[in-house]
Amino acid sequence: MPTNSPPQVPAAPEEDTAERRDAADRRDPDARRDAGQKVTGTARYAAEHTPPGCLHAVPVPATVARGEVTAVHADELLRRPGVQAVLSHTNAPRLGEAEDPTLALLQTARVPHRGWYVALVVADTLENARAAADDLRIEYATEEHDPGPPAGHPGLYAPEEANGGHPGLRERGDFDAAFATSAVRVDATYTMTAQHNHPMEPHAATAWWEDDALTVYDSSQGATKVRDVLAQLFQMPRHRVTVVSAYVGGGFGSKGTPRPQAVLASMAALHLGRPVKLALPRRELAAVVGHRAPTVQRVRIGADSDGVISALAHEVVTQTSTVKEFVEQAAVPARTMYTSPHSRTSHHVVALDVPTPSWMRAPGEASGMYALEAAMDELAVATGVDPVELRLRNEPDTEPDSGRPFSSRGLPECLRRGARLFGWEGRDPRPGVRRAGDRLTGTGVAASTYPYLLSPSSASAHAAPDGTHLVRLAATDIGTGARTVLARIAAEALDVPPASVRVELGSSALPRAPLAGGSSGTSSWGWAVHKACTALAGMVRAHSGPLPPEGLTARADTAEEAGRESPYARHAFGAQFAEVDVDTVTGEVRVRRLLGVFATGRVLSRRTARSQFIGGMTMGLGMALTESSTLDPAFGDFAERDLASYHVPVCADVPALEAHWIDEEDPHLNAMGSKGIGEIGIVGTAAAIANAVHHAVGVRLRDLPLTPDRLL
Numbered sequence: 001m002p003t004n005s006p007p008q009v010p011a012a013p014e015e016d017t018a019e020r021r022d023a024a025d026r027r028d029p030d031a032r033r034d035a036g037q038k039v040t041g042t043a044r045y046a047a048e049h050t051p052p053g054c055l056h057a058v059p060v061p062a063t064v065a066r067g068e069v070t071a072v073h074a075d076e077l078l079r080r081p082g083v084q085a086v087l088s089h090t091n092a093p094r095l096g097e098a099e100d101p102t103l104a105l106l107q108t109a110r111v112p113h114r115g116w117y118v119a120l121v122v123a124d125t126l127e128n129a130r131a132a133a134d135d136l137r138i139e140y141a142t143e144e145h146d147p148g149p150p151a152g153h154p155g156l157y158a159p160e161e162a163n164g165g166h167p168g169l170r171e172r173g174d175f176d177a178a179f180a181t182s183a184v185r186v187d188a189t190y191t192m193t194a195q196h197n198h199p200m201e202p203h204a205a206t207a208w209w210e211d212d213a214l215t216v217y218d219s220s221q222g223a224t225k226v227r228d229v230l231a232q233l234f235q236m237p238r239h240r241v242t243v244v245s246a247y248v249g250g251g252f253g254s255k256g257t258p259r260p261q262a263v264l265a266s267m268a269a270l271h272l273g274r275p276v277k278l279a280l281p282r283r284e285l286a287a288v289v290g291h292r293a294p295t296v297q298r299v300r301i302g303a304d305s306d307g308v309i310s311a312l313a314h315e316v317v318t319q320t321s322t323v324k325e326f327v328e329q330a331a332v333p334a335r336t337m338y339t340s341p342h343s344r345t346s347h348h349v350v351a352l353d354v355p356t357p358s359w360m361r362a363p364g365e366a367s368g369m370y371a372l373e374a375a376m377d378e379l380a381v382a383t384g385v386d387p388v389e390l391r392l393r394n395e396p397d398t399e400p401d402s403g404r405p406f407s408s409r410g411l412p413e414c415l416r417r418g419a420r421l422f423g424w425e426g427r428d429p430r431p432g433v434r435r436a437g438d439r440l441t442g443t444g445v446a447a448s449t450y451p452y453l454l455s456p457s458s459a460s461a462h463a464a465p466d467g468t469h470l471v472r473l474a475a476t477d478i479g480t481g482a483r484t485v486l487a488r489i490a491a492e493a494l495d496v497p498p499a500s501v502r503v504e505l506g507s508s509a510l511p512r513a514p515l516a517g518g519s520s521g522t523s524s525w526g527w528a529v530h531k532a533c534t535a536l537a538g539m540v541r542a543h544s545g546p547l548p549p550e551g552l553t554a555r556a557d558t559a560e561e562a563g564r565e566s567p568y569a570r571h572a573f574g575a576q577f578a579e580v581d582v583d584t585v586t587g588e589v590r591v592r593r594l595l596g597v598f599a600t601g602r603v604l605s606r607r608t609a610r611s612q613f614i615g616g617m618t619m620g621l622g623m624a625l626t627e628s629s630t631l632d633p634a635f636g637d638f639a640e641r642d643l644a645s646y647h648v649p650v651c652a653d654v655p656a657l658e659a660h661w662i663d664e665e666d667p668h669l670n671a672m673g674s675k676g677i678g679e680i681g682i683v684g685t686a687a688a689i690a691n692a693v694h695h696a697v698g699v700r701l702r703d704l705p706l707t708p709d710r711l712l
């Protein structure tokens with residue numbers, strides 16, 4: 001099939017040396033092992049591999065909101081120098097059944113939303129491919145499209161399940177009766193526009209076929225999953241597909257599922273018999289790699305005059321696409337947070353002719369805890385109870401929804417310690433009274449939570465006669481420091497210095513491992529690494545004399561441990577405190593301080609943990625103030641499609657963040673005692689900021705983001 005000499009499959013990158021590890025460990029055992037590679041540019045990302053004969057592909061997005069492709073005028077383009085192929089539903093390789101319908105690419109003429117890929121141009125250079133893609137003329141039969149909005153939409157329905165497999169609806173007691181008879185009632189509706197992940201590295205892949213085997217360098221959060229899905233789509237055994245995600249420039253969920261780049265690059269490489277490279281242009285990401293769905297959330301809380309909650313309803317209205325049902329599980333955290341004898345948590349969704357939403361850092365919790373924690377602030381104002389104290393008064397003995405005991409619940413300690421560190425005591429609760437010139441100042445607090453998730457993983461551990469160790473598994477480092485923390489876990493189990501441990505990850509050819517997602521990577525991979533290393537340590541102890549030249553190897557799999565049902569409700573918790581200034585002339589909100597305290601089990605690596613917490617808090621600041629994707633009803637897709645219009649906070653927006661944590665001993669988790677830390681930092685931040693804005697200006701603004709036009 002290939003017409004040129006096949007490229008070699010490069011070995012997994014050699015990310016560090018014993019000397020470097022020693023030096024790094026002496027400076028700081030938490031220093032990133034791949035830091036040197038990253039700052040010197042030797043860490044190579046998916047689009048930075050150029051096998052000999054590599055072609056460049058550029059995708060062509062649909063320009064209509066709904067309809068069918070009726071003609072693809074490729075003939076003239078194919079006569080241009082350099083253009084190798086124009087793939088569309090008329091000639092693209094046929095794929096097997098896609099479990100994720102967003103990956104059924106170039107298979108039919110159907111256009112489910114604007115931005116959906118309808119063709120792929122492949123040429124010898126990126127410039128030639130891009131020019132041809134720009135000039136490709138496609139005809140459509142258009143149909144009337146439905147862009148929503150979801151609120152009040154006749155197509156709304158109650159889904160069986162929301163994202164994460166949570167039941168769409170849960171009811172306990174009699175909410176309506178309890179709410180009606182409550183002494184104090186809060187009834188508020190909060191809205192959020194869509195948001196996009198926008199990782200620094202766009203979605204990219206380089207793919208080639210060689211002797212019926214497929215190799216793909218892909219920017220993904222999980223090489224094993226991408227490998228399995230490609231094997232299914234191209235109908236081949238898994239062992240003939242290798243996916244390498246050695247270095248990944250962020251994902252935040254948008255690379256947690258296989259994305260179009262891996263499928264399209266593989267299709268083009270198969271069609272042409274040559275390697276093909278494809279990086280999705282940033283302006284197209286908004287339509288094809290998922291987003292946080294817009295939500296309309298009504299929260300009703302009934303309480304007594306002391307603020308003790310008797311009735312709680314969190315009702316979420318959101319949207320998905322016609323391609324696939326994705327339901328932002330925003331009402332789910334209300335099932336865990338506060339005591340509430342009578343409660344209702346529900347989701348309604350409508351399928352529109354718009355791009356498909358998906359995971360964005362703490363899907364569900366980030367949106368839901370904005371609304372719930374803003375409503376708690378409204379309850380604090382209504383009852384005159386201090387917002388920290390109000391939350392403490394509503395601490396449940398067991399998880400309200402499930403009745404299960406908590407494996408650990410650090411929320412009260414986070415709130416108390418945060419209040420102390422932030423200087424909450426003596427806060428004047430009156431809103432709108434702290435003025436300095438044109439500026440009003442306020443402070444706010446919110447709780448955060450994220451579930452403890454765990455997936456089965458496997459790993460191998462090797463002891464060499466020279467005293468070094470090698471740990472291998474198909475984990476992915478999406479920028480979090482996975483290599484560093486896994487080496488520490490291994491070193492602890494082996495009782496050796498971390499510098500003697502090398503960690504090889506980032507390829508599906510390594511022992512099977514789950515994705516970096518759901519804040520579960522370190523716990524899931526780490527348990528398998530710990531188990532393999534514990535077994536290896538036993539083998540080494542049992543071995544008399546020097547190790548054989550080939551060394552000793554142990555393998556472990558945590559399918560059984562991870563599959564066990566826990567009798568406990570397991571969640572991480574946190575408390576976020578914010579201070580803001582609001583400019584009464586320009587309407588601009590500036591965050592002056594942001595302080596979070598988190599309870600996430602045992603923290604395994606201080607520096608990488610802190611980086612996750614403050615990264616999450618920064619993303620929460622964006623959620624509160626700057627990040628917003630506007631669905632344009634005329635076109636049925638998003639208006640903000642670059643970093644000039646989609647405002648990710650820049651350094652000048654972000655004050656010196658403080659992230660703290662409590663030492664939490666929880667024996668009901670895993671061998672390390674760790675909960676997840678990747679997502680909890682974003683949860684609650686937006687509410688803390690919005691509550692501080694209310695405290696500053698005295699007006700309750702319930703629609704995010706709090707841009708100047710909304711303040712004035």
Ligand code: MOS
Nearest residue numbers: 253359361517518
């Ligand atoms: Mo995260 S949204 O689970 O990658």
